[in-house]
Amino acid sequence: MVTGAARGLGALLARRLAHHGATVALVGLEPDELTRVAADCGAQASVWQADITDRAALQRVARGIEQRHERVDIVVANAGIAVGGPFVDSDPVAFNRVIEVNLLGSIATARAFLPALVRNKGYLLQVASLAALTPAPMMAAYCASKSGVEAFAHALRPEVAHHGVTVGVAYLSWTDTDMVRGADQEEGLRRLRARLPWPANRTYPLAPAVEALLAGIARRRPHVYGQRWLSGMQLVRGLLPGLVARLASREVRRLEPQLRAAGRGAVGRGGAADTAIRDSADPAA
Template sequence: MSTTVPLAVQVVVVTGAARGVGAQLARKLAQRGARVALVGLEPEELKAVAAQCGPDARYWEADVTDLDALSAVARQIQDHYGRIDTVVANAGIALGGPLQDSDPRAFERVIEVNLLGSVATARAFLPALVFSRGYLLQIASLAALTPAPLMAAYCASKAGVEAFAHSLRAEVAYQGVKVGVGYLSWTDTDMVRGADQDTVLAQMRSRLPWPANKTYPLAPAVDRLVAGIARRSPHVYAQAWLRGMQSVRGVLPGLIATVGARDVARLAPRLKATAATRLRPVGAGGAADTAARRAAVE
């Protein structure tokens, strides 16, 4: 059951807030009167976004996979604002290509940032959310609803965060904390534009059935997330058609195993020839996560 809480009375924390969905979400929430706390790993970008969010906005630099640092940031934010009402676990990176060609550490880094970083975010901020009887929105993806060849790390991490959030919802409900999952399809961000620079993977994506083969504008997607945050919804769909995927997700693995196998076989020589170009996770701006540390945005 959703409960509408006016955003104008909320303090909202957004991780991965330097770019893309996180930055746009912070700006939209601030426009609705929320006081926003930005968390990420790009201080100059975070500072610029905070300046766009008004005088009450602040930013903190932290790696979501560093529980100690994140917990310290959570305490600092609560001390600064006096409370934390909503936390949006948004930070994430992606890696495309065949498993056999991927660097094991890069593959693990996607799981570490997207899944374990979300777990650390919940651990760090739950004490404050219990105090305020607040709301945690976990950003997942279309990748949580349907598997996709050449995206094993990303799909595994997003399916994981979806399951994690659903499990956590039942654990903390008696404490008054609500937990939601936000789903996005391909949305026009630096991450998606960067991924599309890989022409082989872009060709593979173009062959997906409509509407999953489109890139959707950022602003309407974030507007839907903002509305879901205000309602403290258990499920938030950044593109309306994603809701319908819930009813057919059971048949998708078998279908994709058949159709995807043909496409991968056809593209295998090109994938092998370009393997060296996708050895590290891709984040904001399409830049490689060269230090294997920078948590980019969805």
């Protein structure tokens, strides 16, 4: 089962899992996109439309997937959104929604699917980010949410290990997805990212990152790195907050006018889909 499977990382990972013989259940907000992905995943693939922050709906989806496919062995908590720009200028609703989707949605995913994983001694992979390893100015909501899911997965791992369940965390740098392309449409964010030190200033192709995740799933690894150099960041992560604060403050000051003009909503087409769902559920929106 893969959440956020309508596009980007989730869609390609689902296709590659199916290619290697897995029966995949695709969960997301966009039924047409999910159906297109499922068409590439074999006749047994199934599509389930759900907002992962709706715990009751996700519980129903979890039961439905297990009833249809008889078992759930692998769960990839991938769904996520991002907003960019200065915290002081941020829309509180959009900011909080990132936390809700990325962190609470991942927790809801684990809660819904862990009973099936326990029954089958399965594997839960939580997709985190470079943002869990190092702070990134102008991405406070995303960093907070991805740091949260990393900590949640690390705390959950020893709780379920004696049941035969393995919990992994996947880390990716800037990878060529709708989310990253959407962020790059904001001039200030694009210029700030370009000033990051190598190799964090690059956008990496999606396919090799997905292959790295696929290998990690096959080996049920506790840490999976979409780009190899990220493993080295674990060794110096304690130094990074101070280093980023010292170096990034100059760039933030220089780019402040462009950064303050950054959009207030979730970036990319996936973010737009989430915003549409949220607005349709809120008559005052």
